[in-house]
Amino acid sequence: MINMERAEGRAERSPDREFLSIENLGVTFNTEDGVVRAIDGVSLSLERGKTLAVVGESGSGKSVTAQAIMGLVKSQGGHVTGEIWLDGQELNRLAADEVQALRGSEMAMIFQDPMSSLHPFYRVGDQIVEAILAHRKIGKTAARKETLEMLKHVGIPAAERRIDAYPHQLSGGMRQRVMIGMALINSPQLLIADEPTTALDVTVQAQILDLISTLKQEFGTTVILITHDLGIVADVADQVAVMYGGRLVEVGQTSVIYDQPEMPYTLGLLSSIPRMDRELPKRLDPIRGNPPSPINLPPGCVFQPRCNYSDRVRDGACLSVRPELLPTAPDHLVRCHLPAEERRQISEEVRRILAGAVR
């Protein structure tokens, strides 16, 4: 095992807060078209060693949330409000170089496109060695030995040879394995994977997801998995947070999100996915319309223009009043004006139609 002692040696520092606790996080960007509120009032918490999936479409703010945690938003001209507590430390208040020191050692990130996140001119082994030397005082030889061990660990065949390969000499799946190895080399407490399998084939996707779950258990890493695909998170995540238009719209345990979703958007997502395990429907039932532009969000519920049920809410509240994210059951938050009773009824209806023909 690599660096197991290091990972275990860390002291618990925050008895009162969860390992990761995001409180009222907001990110705005000033653009030519005005202030873009990329995310608004995101609050989440995650226990050590658990996996949280953040699910949403393009423009939902899921990637910005990840970048804000990693401290990557400010350098892009974004303005971050709210608090991010990681293992008892508030990150938003830290200076840039302090966050830099944490990045890679305490928290690491894997990106969607492994080709553009590896440097094309350097051998992959050297890039991982650099990641080690940036955070720890050990010799080059030791670092290289550790790199080799890590490459073997993430399942790179003929690692002795591949350690000296350039990124373009590796396949997409292998590059993603290198990225995962590089992310984990300093035993970070938190791993953020931003669409780690979107650019990969299904067969390779299955390999990479397997690898992430195995390594997570081995290293005890806490994982945030960011994806647009509700399909891939079913067996990986403990908790799911659904985002839409820069806001959380539904948060709950994975089983709750799949078995008793209440937000019409989550229901819409579940019914738009073509599913292999069910009888073939004549037509898919997509959400109508397009995701909103973050520059021009509707004044009421952000999902209202695409929602099939907003006319059931009295006084047209969906058009004018932003709904709050409220608990509907223990550990289950929903942002919707519909009364809970009615939501559950709708959810049951939709799921009955969907399940109409379970194989």
Place this chain on the structure above:
Amino acid sequence: MTAATREILRVTDLKTHFPVRSRGLIPRVIGQVKAVDGISLSLNSSETLGLVGESGSGKTTAARSILRLIRPTAGSIELDGTQIANLSQAALRPIRRKAQMIFQDPYNALNPRHTVGGIISAPFRIQGVEPPGGVKAAVQELMERVGLNPEHYNRYPNEFSGGQRQRIGVARAIALRPMLIVCDEPVSALDVSIQAQIINLLKDLQEEFGIAYLFVAHDLAVVRQISHRVAVMYLGHIVETAPRATIYSAPLHPYTHSLLSAVPVPDPKIQLKRERIVLQGDVPSPIDPPSGCVFRTRCFQAQERCAAEVPQLIEVAPDHKVACHFPITVAEVTARARAAGKIEVPETEVPAPPVSGPHFVEPGPPHA
């Protein structure tokens, strides 16, 4: 399918090889990338053939060769009875109105400096077609048909979202009422909720105009939703082809099994219980494909015979063809996966047998 179904496309033994040249002053051809290596398929009107495979399987090259966007090395392509494999570009032009294409990336497939009206009317201009009622009316009708606001005729692509851009691509493709549309990963760049909209739109257009689709995609769940028949490609070869229901419920090729088992199911209860086949590694390089069966280096039941002898695509049931020495049923795969937790394909390659005359290995039950 309507009663007036007829054959639109017949591809026979299509090969597209790309030469690999050595560096240096006088480049020599030192090898061939066999991107497509002898595929045959046919397509009727109002029918969708799904062409699936991983990246590197040659499915996009096959699709582009069939439309003659790439010149095939050998083989025959009959489009509506005309042999187009060897036609010159000039001779191809009138044929092009019969076959169109929808591309994967709706951001790159549209010229950002042209208005939507200009993009959708391009086929009319190029083919010299004057639609009844004028070009503008025709374009606006097309926009309406694919679910765009016809008043946005003068807008530029950057003013549209990804899903709307793909609708523009669809409108352009159907402008000349083609009999065949090749769709190359038409929904894989789109959000889930938008994917379903585009699939429904393509199905509606097929019903209305009787278009045949060659639907190239890697997402098996999407392909199942739209295809009548499915062909599975691996390293330039079609390894299995069958009607949709057969491919998804009774596949026989180990590669089809592994592809199907890799598709995630959005339900934790089911997903956690599934028996899975985990393929190791990636598709080998098509410059130097494995001997014998191309899939044998990643196959969970590869044996000596697989390295020695190329399996032929054999019809095992009406319209169901498989290229495998040891086809395996769903029940057998499930039993094996259950016994082992999941089927892991060994990393080590099955060594090729020494070349010493033909091998005769009786196909027996697969070794566990």
